[in-house]
Amino acid sequence: MPVVRIGELVFAIEDTFITPWMGLNQRNFRKYEEEIVNSNKKEEIEFIRSILIGNILSFTKGVDWWVEKDIKLYPDLERITIMFKNQEMIGFKGFFIQIFYCLII
Numbered sequence: 001m002p003v004v005r006i007g008e009l010v011f012a013i014e015d016t017f018i019t020p021w022m023g024l025n026q027r028n029f030r031k032y033e034e035e036i037v038n039s040n041k042k043e044e045i046e047f048i049r050s051i052l053i054g055n056i057l058s059f060t061k062g063v064d065w066w067v068e069k070d071i072k073l074y075p076d077l078e079r080i081t082i083m084f085k086n087q088e089m090i091g092f093k094g095f096f097i098q099i100f101y102c103l104i105i
Contacts, residue, residue: 020091072099
């Protein structure tokens with residue numbers, strides 16, 4: 001089936017979490033607790049950045065957009081403790097800037 005390009009979009013968006021973001025699944029939570037939480041801030045930012053980029057790629061795939069170039073993402077997040085189903089969990093509050101180029105097909 002041939003690919004028909006409907007349009008091209010460049011996004012430069014600042015997103016703010018209005019509720020805490022619970023972005024760590026069980027595997028990422030373990031890695032965060034064992035390796036990242038006691039590392040330097042740069043490693044923590046890179047870890048969170050990779051999770052957010054994965055979320056963006058999942059979204060674009062779901063709406064049939066094709067990301068043409070690397071996604072640039074700049075998070076400014078603060079780790080917080082939140083209660084979820086009577087359990088303490090890690091959440092994040094703050095914002096991030098995302099820049100990406102995609103095709104609508």
